[in-house]
Amino acid sequence: MTTFGLVLRNALRNKFRSALTILGVALAIVAFIFLRTIITAWNTGADHGAKDRIATRHKLSFVITLPKRYIDVVRQTEGVKGATWANWVGAKDPRNPDNFFASLAVDPESFLEVHHEMKVSEEARQRWFEDRRGAIVGDVLARNMGLKVGDKISLEGTIYPGTFEYQIAGIYEATRRSIDRSQFLIHWDYLNDSLPADRQDQIGWIIARIDDASSSGDISARIDRTFEESDVPTLSMSERQLQVSFLGMLSALLTAVDVISGVILLILALILGNTIAMGVRERQNEFGVLRAIGFLPRHVLAFIMGEAAIVGVAAGILGLAVAYPLVELGMGRFIEENMSAYFPYFRIDVSTYAAALLLSLLLGFIASAIPALRSSRMSVTDALRRVA
């Protein structure tokens, strides 16, 4: 028998109580991992906004369109390698109106040029370019809606009224996380031609690809200065900033999530602390015996904190083991498929695993510190007097 063996056996002496404690802490660890992953997934989404792209929109709002001729001005701007544009269509599948996805009317050739991380086969590309009613969809959305190449689908416009029929020309994938894999992309020309004359030749926003990611601020300023005095002023920013501002309303929510995960840990420490204090109180007499035969206060301290650490780590490992299938494989996939606009990649970060494990150990120490200190400082004669 070793000192560790003694600590281990004490940690497991009341099997039912230990099992409940470990289970409770493990559940809280799963909740913690889930909440942390919301935050990291959110930040990764924003992080992966391409840095070498600038988006230009109306100075006041997304919803106000720009004249199409602006695209030529942006293309002439120094530092811009190429530019394309998009309009938000807001199309819905009448068979499933609750399914939200991004539908954009784009200029196919320049759009694919500027979004070079979109992977589309050569045949699909040609099919799309040639078919005015052709559309390409992201692989995630295609799977979600059960679409394959060649399928015909009718979508209802919300911003642009009417029902339009499209044929799936191809399915795109993404080589980087900066691409939303749930978009439905149609021909801008097809949309534009269907509009009354006074609404034609308006574009939602411009996306420009630039030479040098580090000068995105300068180039943005240059573009905006050009249109400053006109009736339709613009606001340009890197795609990453755009994502952050677009989803900015969520940041308050994320702060709340952060606070909640902290509160969970606190509750956890209190529950664990109480359980440990109870277990220790029942055993004062044993600690008295240990002290009488020559063990020191710090031995008693180490015994108690060691037990708590074992419980904490066991709970942490169990929590991790449950979190992977539950949070990453279960909820994560669901969120990726259904909320990909916000969380294109909902995966548990390695740092979250590490933090959870470390925290469960730390919680064990924190929760046991007070009962351990009290027991170790108790006078031996008082401890021996306690009848178990």
Add this chain to the structure above:
Amino acid sequence: MSEDAKQIVFLRGVTKSFAKGGEALTVLHGLDFEVEEGQFLALMGPSGSGKSTLLNLIAGLDVPTAGRVEVAGHDLGALGDGQLAKFRANTLGFVFQSFNLLPVLTAAENVALPLLLTSVPRSERKTRAHTALKVVGLSDRVDHYPRQLSGGQEQRVSIARAIVNDPQIIIADEPTGELDRASADAVLDLLQKLNEELGKTIIMVTHDPRAAKRASSVRELDKGQLS
């Protein structure tokens, strides 16, 4: 140091008071007390007379309000907490009334417990524990847990634990208090054997006159005074 080297326990003018609700309760009044090396002393006296308190002072588990306590050449008043713990581990063996074995450990592991504080290697710890269990006649119970033992067997295991470090003095507070006659006799036989054959000094508190008869001398403590 005491003038007589044969006195392994030597108390002079020991007073012990406890603060009880603002009032001081004096349990021992300027006590002089000594135990000779190799003695088997039975300490008797009515409940509350201070017998356990006296043992605690000898064991360095508590400090006197006044007076000197010397045990096995150590002036306990001059030792710090760490040194007192070391003194107990090396010099004393404890036998408690209610056995006080750790329920999570087997008999052999309970016996080996004090050796965890030493540099004795693991295999040697095991050997010594088995030897000590052999001395108390429990070679066939090494892997039993306390709940699988009778009270008398538990007390013999705790005696094995008390001697595994080969201490000079064994301190026993009512070791037969919770045992039936036969088990008590077995425990007393054992203590007698340790005293006679291994030369251990034993200080035993007891209420039982039959137990006291086994001792080489008997002292009576009453109202904080020895008679």
